[in-house]
Amino acid sequence: MAAERSTADILNAAVQVRRAARSAARGATGVDTVLAALSRVAEYDHASLARWDPLRERHTTLAGCYPADATAYIETRLHRDPVFSVLRDPDRGGLWLGEVPWHLLAASPGFREVLRPLGIEGGVAQCLFAADGRYVGMLNLSTRRPRPVPDAARAAVTLLAEALAAAVAVPHLDEPPGRGTARPERPGGLSPRELEVLAHLTTGRTNREIAERLYVTPRTVGTHIEHILAKLDLPNRAAAAAQAAAWGITPSG
Numbered sequence: 001m002a003a004e005r006s007t008a009d010i011l012n013a014a015v016q017v018r019r020a021a022r023s024a025a026r027g028a029t030g031v032d033t034v035l036a037a038l039s040r041v042a043e044y045d046h047a048s049l050a051r052w053d054p055l056r057e058r059h060t061t062l063a064g065c066y067p068a069d070a071t072a073y074i075e076t077r078l079h080r081d082p083v084f085s086v087l088r089d090p091d092r093g094g095l096w097l098g099e100v101p102w103h104l105l106a107a108s109p110g111f112r113e114v115l116r117p118l119g120i121e122g123g124v125a126q127c128l129f130a131a132d133g134r135y136v137g138m139l140n141l142s143t144r145r146p147r148p149v150p151d152a153a154r155a156a157v158t159l160l161a162e163a164l165a166a167a168v169a170v171p172h173l174d175e176p177p178g179r180g181t182a183r184p185e186r187p188g189g190l191s192p193r194e195l196e197v198l199a200h201l202t203t204g205r206t207n208r209e210i211a212e213r214l215y216v217t218p219r220t221v222g223t224h225i226e227h228i229l230a231k232l233d234l235p236n237r238a239a240a241a242a243q244a245a246a247w248g249i250t251p252s253g
Helices: 007-025 032-038 068-076 082-087 102-106 109-115 151-159 161-168 192-201 207-214 218-232 237-247
Strands: 046-053 058-064 122-129 135-143
Touching: 007 032, 007 151, 007 161, 032 046, 032 058, 046 068, 046 161, 058 068, 058 135, 068 109, 082 102, 082 122, 102 109, 122 151, 122 161, 135 161, 151 161, 192 207, 192 218, 192 237, 207 218, 218 237
Parallel strands: none
Antiparallel strands: 046 058, 046 135, 122 135
C-alpha cells in the first residue's frame, strides 16, 4: 500500500504541474508532461487533456491514456452529454465522480457506455477556461477503484485549472508572435472570438444557439455581432454570413 501523501507533498507536486503547464503553453515541452506531473497530485488509471475546437465543435486529445473508444467519446460526444451541462459552468471546480447525482449518471451515455464498462469508480472531470472566458478544453482523470482524495489534492486540481487552460489553449492571435514566428492574418481585423461567432452565423443559428456552443451569454454574442458588422462595414448578419462563407470559415459541425 502506498504511503499517504502529506499536504506538503501534494502542494509541491502542484507546483511542478504548474511549471510543466507553463512550459507546454510556451511550446517548450509537450502536454504529456503535464499529465505525468498531475499523477503526483491526484492518482489516476486513465487521464486526458483535450482542446476544444469551436469551429469543428469537438475536442482534440493532446495527451491521454484512455482506450480508443473512451477517447473518441471525449472528442466527439462528451460536449453533448447531460453531465457536460453541469461541468461547463465556469464558476464551479472539478466534478468528482462520487459526487455526481445518480439520476444524472443514469442519463449519461458517457457513464453507461464508456466509464462503467471500464470499471471506473472514481475520478474528476473539469472544464478549462481561458482568462478571457473562452472555453478551451477539458481535463479528465479516472480511477478503476474508489481512492480517497485528500482535500489538498481536490483543491490543487481546481487551482491548477488556469494553468492547464493555458497549456491546452490555441495561442491567442492577438498575442505578439514569438521570435521568428509570423503573426497569422485575421480576416477583416476580427478578433479570434469574433471569427468564431462569424463562422456560426453561416449556419443561421440564433444568438442563443451560438452562445450555447461557445459557452457565453446571448448578450455577449450580440455584442460580438455588432463589432463584426462595424469592422466589416456590413449592414446585417446575413451579409456577414455571406462574407464568412466567402472566406471559407464556416464551422463543420
